[in-house]
Amino acid sequence: MSFKHIHVLAEDDDDPMLSAVNLVDVFLVLVVALLTAVAAQSQSNAQDNVTIIRNPGQPNMEVVVRENGKEIKFKGAGTAGAGEGQRAGVAYKLNDGNIVYVPESGASAPKSAAATGPGGR
Numbered sequence: 001m002s003f004k005h006i007h008v009l010a011e012d013d014d015d016p017m018l019s020a021v022n023l024v025d026v027f028l029v030l031v032v033a034l035l036t037a038v039a040a041q042s043q044s045n046a047q048d049n050v051t052i053i054r055n056p057g058q059p060n061m062e063v064v065v066r067e068n069g070k071e072i073k074f075k076g077a078g079t080a081g082a083g084e085g086q087r088a089g090v091a092y093k094l095n096d097g098n099i100v101y102v103p104e105s106g107a108s109a110p111k112s113a114a115a116t117g118p119g120g121r
Helices: 004-009 016-044
Strands: 049-054 062-067 070-075 089-093 099-103
Touching: none
Parallel strands: none
Antiparallel strands: 049 062, 062 070, 089 099
């Protein structure tokens, strides 16, 4: 009986380089796992309230509002808005960027009748 093939199995596997290579492999797996966890965490911490406008100014314009995990889509009909209602007043844009709302006489206006723009006065 010949035991030549057993001699191959009896080689000494105490090579220190094999341990170093195995440690490098383990650390690579850990780094990939940590990077994946960080990427997943950053995605979940994205802004909860987002507004997206698709195709602005086009007839097929769409506004998508995402608030607290819920998504609401508003689609335009391709025409200018129309509806029933009353004129409540007039808004004026001043030279400094402020916008002032002036209610018309006879219209029921709230006590705070001025909406300010960038100046915030």
